[in-house]
Amino acid sequence: MMVMVAGALAGARTVCAQDKLALDGSTTVGPIAKAFAEYTMRQNQNVNITVSESGSGNGAKALLNGTCDIANLSRDLKESERQAMEQKGVKPVAHVVAYDGLPVIVHPSNRVKGLTLEQVRDIYTGKVTNWKQVGGADLPIVVISRDTNSGTFETFKELVLGKEAKICEGTEYTGSNGGVRQRVQMTKGAIGFAGLGFVDRSVKALEINGVAPSAETVVAKSYPISRELFMFTKGEPAPDGLVAAFIGLSRSEKGREIIEEIGFVPVPEKK
Amino acid sequence: MILTERERAQRKLLGLLGRGVLFAVTSVAALAVLAIIFFIARDAWPFFQQHGAGAFFLSKAWYPAHATPQFGAAAIIAGSLLVTATAVVLAVPPGIFAALCLSDVLPFGVRQVVKPVIEVLAAIPSVAYGFFALVVLAPLLQDKGGRLLAAAWCVLAVPVLSLAAVVAGDLLTPERLKGLAYRLVRGLLTALFLTAGGAVGVWGWRALTALQVPSGVNALNASVILGVMALPTIISVSEDALQAAGRELREGSYALGATRAETLFKVVVPASVSGMFSAVLLGVMRALGETMVVWMASGNAAQIPKPWFNLLQPVRTLTATIAGDMGEADQMTGSAHYHVLFAMGLSLLVFSFACNLAGERIVARQRKRLRGG
Numbered sequence: 001m002m003v004m005v006a007g008a009l010a011g012a013r014t015v016c017a018q019d020k021l022a023l024d025g026s027t028t029v030g031p032i033a034k035a036f037a038e039y040t041m042r043q044n045q046n047v048n049i050t051v052s053e054s055g056s057g058n059g060a061k062a063l064l065n066g067t068c069d070i071a072n073l074s075r076d077l078k079e080s081e082r083q084a085m086e087q088k089g090v091k092p093v094a095h096v097v098a099y100d101g102l103p104v105i106v107h108p109s110n111r112v113k114g115l116t117l118e119q120v121r122d123i124y125t126g127k128v129t130n131w132k133q134v135g136g137a138d139l140p141i142v143v144i145s146r147d148t149n150s151g152t153f154e155t156f157k158e159l160v161l162g163k164e165a166k167i168c169e170g171t172e173y174t175g176s177n178g179g180v181r182q183r184v185q186m187t188k189g190a191i192g193f194a195g196l197g198f199v200d201r202s203v204k205a206l207e208i209n210g211v212a213p214s215a216e217t218v219v220a221k222s223y224p225i226s227r228e229l230f231m232f233t234k235g236e237p238a239p240d241g242l243v244a245a246f247i248g249l250s251r252s253e254k255g256r257e258i259i260e261e262i263g264f265v266p267v268p269e270k271k
Numbered sequence: 272m273i274l275t276e277r278e279r280a281q282r283k284l285l286g287l288l289g290r291g292v293l294f295a296v297t298s299v300a301a302l303a304v305l306a307i308i309f310f311i312a313r314d315a316w317p318f319f320q321q322h323g324a325g326a327f328f329l330s331k332a333w334y335p336a337h338a339t340p341q342f343g344a345a346a347i348i349a350g351s352l353l354v355t356a357t358a359v360v361l362a363v364p365p366g367i368f369a370a371l372c373l374s375d376v377l378p379f380g381v382r383q384v385v386k387p388v389i390e391v392l393a394a395i396p397s398v399a400y401g402f403f404a405l406v407v408l409a410p411l412l413q414d415k416g417g418r419l420l421a422a423a424w425c426v427l428a429v430p431v432l433s434l435a436a437v438v439a440g441d442l443l444t445p446e447r448l449k450g451l452a453y454r455l456v457r458g459l460l461t462a463l464f465l466t467a468g469g470a471v472g473v474w475g476w477r478a479l480t481a482l483q484v485p486s487g488v489n490a491l492n493a494s495v496i497l498g499v500m501a502l503p504t505i506i507s508v509s510e511d512a513l514q515a516a517g518r519e520l521r522e523g524s525y526a527l528g529a530t531r532a533e534t535l536f537k538v539v540v541p542a543s544v545s546g547m548f549s550a551v552l553l554g555v556m557r558a559l560g561e562t563m564v565v566w567m568a569s570g571n572a573a574q575i576p577k578p579w580f581n582l583l584q585p586v587r588t589l590t591a592t593i594a595g596d597m598g599e600a601d602q603m604t605g606s607a608h609y610h611v612l613f614a615m616g617l618s619l620l621v622f623s624f625a626c627n628l629a630g631e632r633i634v635a636r637q638r639k640r641l642r643g644g
Contacts, residue, residue, distance in 0.1 A: 142486040147571070147595045148336035163338050169331075169346070172488060172585045173571035175595060179405075186410045189485050 021049040021242055025059020025072030028151035029229045032098060033072050035258045036249050047242065063232055064090060069243055071232040074100070074155070092232045097250035099265040101218030101226035102156055102193045103205040105184050112136040114207030117224050120160055123191060126168025131189065143171045144183050144192035152177065156193050159225045177263065193225075195263035215265045229264065308620060315617040318342070318610035327614055333573035333587075335596065335608045342611040346575045348618065350586035354490055354565060357582060358497035358558040363551055366505030370547070373506070374513035375521075375535050386510065393503035401567035404496045409487030409568070416484030416583070421476050428472050436464035484583050486570060491582035493569035497561055501554035508553055512546020513539060545637040552630040556623055562590040571595065589615045 570585020
């Protein structure tokens with residue numbers, strides 16, 4: 001696989017003149033794109049890749065206006081965006097590069113095994129304040145969140161809270177995924193969420209709507225707090241071009257490693 | 272010494288040059304401060320223009336990431352003030368007493384060893400304090416918070432309540448009673464007050480031991496750590512102020528027949544009170560401006576605790592908000608979230624500035640009074 005990607009990159013240099021690549025879009029997908037760009041540019045000195053993070057919506061706009069070659073989106077295209085592209089004669093092609101899932105974690109001593117998505121939302125909006133309201137012990141719930149600027153928070157907000165819900169004002173904010181785990185493993189009444197890669201035996205990951213979070217359930221999308229991360233291109237990219245090589249990285253061994261390191265789930269190998 | 276015209280001109284020029292260089296160096300420091308104020312105010316201005324100062328200072332709705340973002344900073348300003356005030360209340364009495372002890376009570380040799388050690392405390396990086404707060408103090412507060420607070424209550428309440436009972440018994444005994452009757456009534460009243468004080472003490476003990484602390488990262492945790500961080504500054508600067516009062520003053524006081532305690536409290540302390548005030552002010556600044564510790568230990572919940580003095584609830588401070596949100600607040604598009612952080616920086620700056628200015632005034636007035644009296 002590695003050899004193939006390197007070969008494709010070498011091909012890109014000789015066959016086509018496209019040595020520049022511009023990416024724009026989601027701040028969640030941004031880190032993957034940046035890591036890929038860094039890796040690609042180290043492999044091939046002649047390639048210049050720029051990655052902007054202006055949000056999924058702006059990424060779609062940039063693809064439409066031709067200011068980027070690849071649009072990073074943490075969601076699928078909206079119907080309105082598709083229509084606008086078709087009117088302009090742009091045919092968007094989706095490439096799933098990774099999956100993103102957020103386990104909801106509690107203290108290991110917590111009796112509660114699982115919650116519904118609704119219950120998680122009610123806890124985070126302050127409607128439910130005690131574990132006994134959701135079948136646990138009589139213990140006040142300590143609500144812990146990532147800081148509002150993180151992509152992790154964005155994901156949680158979109159998939160659990162929805163657009164209009166406001167997170168309750170007593171929520172504690174922590175600056176890192178590791179920090180959330182640390183707070184949850186120390187605090188009996190705590191509830192928090194963190195990237196799949198950060199959850200270990202020191203905390204208990206809850207079943208949501210009866211499904212436990214794991215790489216498999218996230219990829220299958222049966223776990224409710226999960227989503228696909230996309231890179232969109234204008235039409236199918238030329239198979240020996242730089243764009244195809246760049247997106248192909250996500251299927252390579254090195255690419256998977258990078259994706260796991262950042263805390264996402266790589267696309268499983270097809271058997 | 273006879274100088275030729277040329278030599279004189281040369282010297283004059285050199286003198287001018289020297290003064291010019293020194294002036295330039297001094298102005299760099301002053302200009303840097305002015306530049307900081309200018310640049311912060313420049314980036315804070317668009318926020319006030321778009322959203323108005325009322326929404327910033329009066330609203331406590333802080334939802335920067337919501338679809339329709341709200342930037343009310345009232346709860347965050349209150350959090351900053353609450354944490355700072357508590358830290359100062361916790362740090363000032365022990366700090367001042369430690370300074371008194373070091374300068375006038377302990378032998379000189381002990382002071383020479385202890386003072387540098389205390390000053391080392393000031394050199395510990397704040398992230399280390401923050402780590403301690405998160406990993407040691409927070410679980411301790413969660414597991415044994417009630418008992419810890421009850422122990423603190425004992426240390427404070429036993430002496431204060433006993434003293435209050437004795438004084439109240441003494442004051443309330445009628446003056447016209449004489450001899451045995453007076454002593455009997457006073458004894459009875461004192462016993463009564465002591466019992467009442469004891470009841471209050473036990474009630475406080477019971478209430479505190481029963482207290483459950485759901486989360487160890489809260490206003491109290493941050494305040495305790497900030498207090499410890501402010502201590503070395505307060506001790507060191509107050510001790511310097513007490514030393515500066517001078518040997519002559521103390522010897523003069525002893526020569527007039529004053530005891531050591533009288534000398535300390537009636538002569539040395541009044542003479543150095545302005546310096547001690549500066550020390551406290553520096554401590555306040557240290558607590559107000561500290562970022563890493565509050566980011567890690569305060570819980571960062573943008574709320575005013577209910578009731579407002581409930582230190583066991585998490586709060587969010589201005590400094591932690593700036594540090595936590597600056598990373599992703601969009602600078603390119605000049606978003607409101609970006610500018611509101613500068614508005615917070617400006618509030619911090621103005622507050623410290625006002626504090627310093629008021630402090631200077633008080634110190635100056637105190638000096639004048641001392642010189643006159």
